[in-house]
Amino acid sequence: MARRRLRATLLALYIVLLAAAGYYLGVVNPIFNHIAKGLDLAGGVHVVLQAQDKPGSPVTPEAMQTALEVIRRRVDALGVAEPVLQLWGEDRIIVDLPGADPERALEVIGRTALLEFRDPDGQLIVTGANLVRAQAAFEPQTNNPVVMLEFDEEGTRAISEATARLIGQPMAMYLDGQLIMDPPPIVTSRITTGEAVITGLDSIDEAQNVAVMLSSGALPVDLEIVENRSVSALLGERAIAQSQQAAYYGVGAVILFMLLVYRLPGLAANLALVLYGIIVLVTLAGINATLTLPGIAGIILSVGMAVDANVVIFERIREELQAGSTVRAAIDVGFRNALSAILDANVTTLIAAAALAWRGTGPVRGFAVTLSIGVIASMITAVFVTRFLLRAMVDSGLVRNPERMFGAAGVSRA
Secondary structure, three states, X not given: OHHHHHHHHHHHHHHHHHHHHHHHHHHHOOHHHHOEEOHHHHOEEEEEEEEEXXXXXXXXXXXXXXXXXXXXXXXXXXXXXXXEEEEEOOOEEEEEEEOOOHHHHHHHHOOOOOEEEEOOOOOEEEEHHHEEEXXXXXXXXXXXXXXXXXXXXXXXXXXXXXXXXXXXXXXXEEEOOEEOOOOOOEOOOOOOOOEEEEOOOOOHHHHHHHHHHHHHOOOOOEEEEEXXXXXXXXXXHHHHHHHHHHHHHHHHHHHHHHHHHHOHHHHHHHHHHHHHHHHHHHHHHHOOOEEOHHHHHHXXXXXXXXXXXXXXXXXXXXXXXXXXOOXXXXXHHHHHHHHHHHHHHHHHHHHHHHHHHHHOOOHHHHHHHHHHHHHHHHHHHHHHXXXXXXXXXXXXXXXXXXXXXXXXXXXXXX
């Protein structure tokens, strides 16, 4: 009696906690709002950049690869989740930035960001190639936005030598050939620290953009924007709504099927399926994954796979029941006999998903990630949670008629 009461209590506690978690994550603090969305769901910027030859710097495969890495560093500094950057042909780069500010993105990714210091005769003193650090800040005295620069040993030596001979004369700073400070600042003393300050900026946002561009390095080739398309978030909202409808229909059909065909075990599988959904969504939010339409497809697909393991287990249980085993014995043997088949099926799926994640990019990788998380969560819920729920239901005394509750004929009593 005490064991039966304990099982009933644990079962009721599981249902209450599951309902509370579902209400909190679905209504009070929707977990879906904490998952980053891809370009197809959140909107953003789609840009195609065309490389142009520069004097002494022709467009080559090596230059394009370097330009791609420079843009990648700039995008990373913008904090964009799951950007897609790829070479297209011999002289183009495609950039997809989900959820990005279009104006700031275009300002940062397309500029060459070539920093130059020159003397009054136009002679080059030092360039951004010798830059170690660029950081946006506020000037203490005036509270105006500035960019603090720090140069390497070679750049420090060049600035020191130049300022020693230019005392009382201007030293101009250029960014992409444009004079930054007009008139140029006058050198009042020799600078030996290798530090400089860019002033005359309109806002801290502009200072941050300049710092990002300088920190990531100058582009080796000129890039011209040949296509600039902003993807509306409205499209993403429509896609999310349609995907949610598809998920509701699919999950509803799965739940109904499990109840009609497997009855009590189907109810246990459905209760485990709710926990499976919570695990998947919380994991996606926890690892800062970016959800795309293919990612949603991976989640919906994994819902079917989540109950697939239960179907294998329940069929084994039915076989044991029809062979004359008691309900408790059939449950234990059914789970034990189905375990190897479940592991083999899920491991092969994980191998395929790992290959997609390794070689794929963007939405393909997102599909692989969501599928992998779904497969792992399905194994946990099917092997452990469903078994716990089924044993709790049987031991709590809920099973009064095994023939009807398990949907199997010729069943021995528990």
